[in-house]
Amino acid sequence: MTARESADGTVLRIAMNGVTGRMGHHQHLVRSVLALRDEGGLPLADGTVLRPEPVLVGRDARKLAELARRYGIDEWSCDLDTVLSDPSVDVYFDAQATCAREDAVRRAITAGKHVYCEKPVARDHAGAIRLARLADAAGVRHGVVQDKxxxxxxxxxxxxxxxxxxxxxxxxxxxxxxxxxxxxxxxxxxxxxxxxxxxxxxxxxxxxxxxxxxxxxxxxxxxxxxxxxxxxxxxxxxxxxxxxxxxxxxxxxxxxxxxxxxxxxxxxxxxxxxxxxxxxxxxxxxxxxxxxxxxxxxxxxxxxxxxxxxxxxxxxxxxxxxxxxxxxxxxxxxxNAFKTQWELFLRHVAQGGPWRWDLFAGARGVxxxxxxxxxxxxxxxxxxxxxxx
Incomplete structure (x- = not known):
């Protein structure tokens, strides 16, 4: 994990793509990541506190700017590759339309980011397995939303x-x-x-x-x-x-x-x-x-x-x-079911350990x-x- 230390905890920067949509906005951004931020962060087993910091990514600059203004988010961008090239960004999250997900997640893995995404993870099973194997080979931690x-x-x-x-x-x-x-x-x-x-x-x-x-x-x-x-x-x-x-x-x-x-x-x-x-x-x-x-x-x-x-x-x-x-x-x-799994995944990113809700689990669903x-x-x-x- 490349998270940065701050005066009040460890900052984990999360590139969040697709949060202008209903599910990404309400469940993932507001009720999960921002809720954790507003609670002061996520306590870890070693006594430190993990503070999630979202970086908004998407195609609609007007919507992204409005979300950033409304929720007090410092950064947003319509250029995914620029965000992924930023070494201070630790995690990539994807809640886009299904047709855009596989390519974006692949680019994030190639950039060395831990990835967490909505399902289905790809358009077909072959693509889903390719992503899972690529993530394993890259040594990044990966998870798929299984909120139910x-x-x-x-x-x-x-x-x-x-x-x-x-x-x-x-x-x-x-x-x-x-x-x-x-x-x-x-x-x-x-x-x-x-x-x-x-x-x-x-x-x-x-x-x-x-x-x-x-x-x-x-x-x-x-x-x-x-x-x-x-x-x-x-x-x-x-x-x-x-x-x-x-x-x-x-x-x-x-x-x-x-x-x-x-x-x-x-x-x-x-x-x-x-x-x-x-x-x-x-x-x-x-x-x-x-x-x-x-x-x-x-x-x-x-x-x-x-x-x-x-x-x-x-x-x-x-x-x-x-x-x-x-x-x-x-x-x-x-x-909240989404927030509960976010907490588990962020702890996994920070601390490692067994994790079964990964891209291979996502591939089974596809x-x-x-x-x-x-x-x-x-x-x-x-x-x-x-x-x-």
């Missing part, structure tokens, strides 16, 4: 798994999505590139990497995939109000076979209206108990208190099924999305090999 693991609801699920609550896990059912407006009479909540295949768009490319690491970490690696990708809304309107052809999938329906025999079903859609408690819900059923987890909450029903429902469509349902479940307590403080698209095109189930390092 640090959500309160998923952490409660993880706690249940660790405590043996489920017994043998039988199935996992995931429902994710919401209606993204077409952009004609109401502006879309997501950028238009998400719906253009040439720009790296598509919900499978976006969400399958999430499902890969959530399933792997909690229930076991994905060993088979059978998917159906669909473009339900073929016409949308961009940020300037101009119509365009949506060429990327806006819904993906998948069945994943997990190591050990459990089956995971995931519906991911930007063309579904929400009738759930949260935008993401996972139901896990096991021999000894079941759980339903969202972004924050988690409810359980143990085998010992499972009711005895009886199918009878001729009379109104007498049971309040939701009331038969018990809420899992927080039993601790849950911070591989699953790639195989899901191929499964849909070929109409068959495919095996998911463990990617080579």
């Amino acid at each position: 693991l640090f959500l309160p609801g998923i952490r409660k699920l993880e706690r249940l798994v660790a405590g043996g609550f489920f017994g043998r896990v039988l199935s996992v059912r995931g429902e994710f999505g919401y209606w993204v407006f077409e952009g004609d009479w109401q502006s879309a909540q997501r950028p238009s590139w998400n719906y253009r295949a040439a720009d790296g768009g598509g919900i499978a490319a976006d969400m399958f990497p999430h499902w890969e690491y959530v399933l792997r970490e909690l229930f076991g690696p994905v060993r088979t995939v059978q998917a159906q990708l669909s473009t339900h809304l073929p016409r949308r309107w961009d940020e300037q109000g101009k119509p365009y052809e949506a060429t990327a999938d806006d819904a993906a329906y998948a069945v994943f076979g997990l190591e050990g025999g459990a089956v995971a079903q995931f519906n991911s859609s930007w063309a579904v209206r929400v009738h759930r408690d949260e935008l993401l819900e996972l139901q896990v059923d096991g021999t000894d108990g079941s759980a339903v987890a969202g972004l924050r909450g988690c409810r359980v029903q143990h085998r010992s208190v499972t009711p005895r429902p009886v199918w009878n469509p001729d009379v109104p349902a007498a049971d309040d099924f939701r009331a038969q479940w018990q809420e899992v307590p927080d039993n601790g403080e849950f911070g 591989q699953l999305a790639e195989l899901g698209a191929r499964s849909s095109a070929e109409g068959r189930r495919l095996d998911v090999p463990e990617p080579a390092r």
Whole structure:
């Protein structure tokens, strides 16, 4: 680490590319890096304090200047290579559109910077593996955002798994999505590139990497995939109000076979209206108990208190099924999921040690999305090999 010493701690300069977008701005810049800065820095094991200092990078000078002014950031630039050539910059972070990420991350690795980036890390699996190997060969530390693991609801699920609550896990059912407006009479909540295949768009490319690491970490690696990708809304309107052809999938329906025999079903859609408690819900059923987890909450029903429902469509349902479940307590403080992983990565940069959420982990997610698209095109189930390092 080339971080500089200052009177009030060790300064770690982070080039942040793509933070003019919604996710990069709110979750990574404001709620993670700037939050750490405003808290006085990140305490390290040796008693020193790591102070993150962002350097904004992007294509829109007006937006970058406004962000810098609003948040009291000293430096910004539209010239990535100049920023990467600065020896005082320690880490490169990327939250750009997918089509721009691989090249920028490669340039950062070549410049000797530690890298941390959003997913998917590349347009295809081959490109993702090339980045991971390049980073290893360069001796830089590398990480990929896997924020779902640090959500309160998923952490409660993880706690249940660790405590043996489920017994043998039988199935996992995931429902994710919401209606993204077409952009004609109401502006879309997501950028238009998400719906253009040439720009790296598509919900499978976006969400399958999430499902890969959530399933792997909690229930076991994905060993088979059978998917159906669909473009339900073929016409949308961009940020300037101009119509365009949506060429990327806006819904993906998948069945994943997990190591050990459990089956995971995931519906991911930007063309579904929400009738759930949260935008993401996972139901896990096991021999000894079941759980339903969202972004924050988690409810359980143990085998010992499972009711005895009886199918009878001729009379109104007498049971309040939701009331038969018990809420899992927080039993601790849950911070912002993105900030939590940022803290772990920055400690890894400063102190080293084992780190499993690296570019190779990111490559596994890209591989699953790639195989899901191929499964849909070929109409068959495919095996998911463990990617080579």
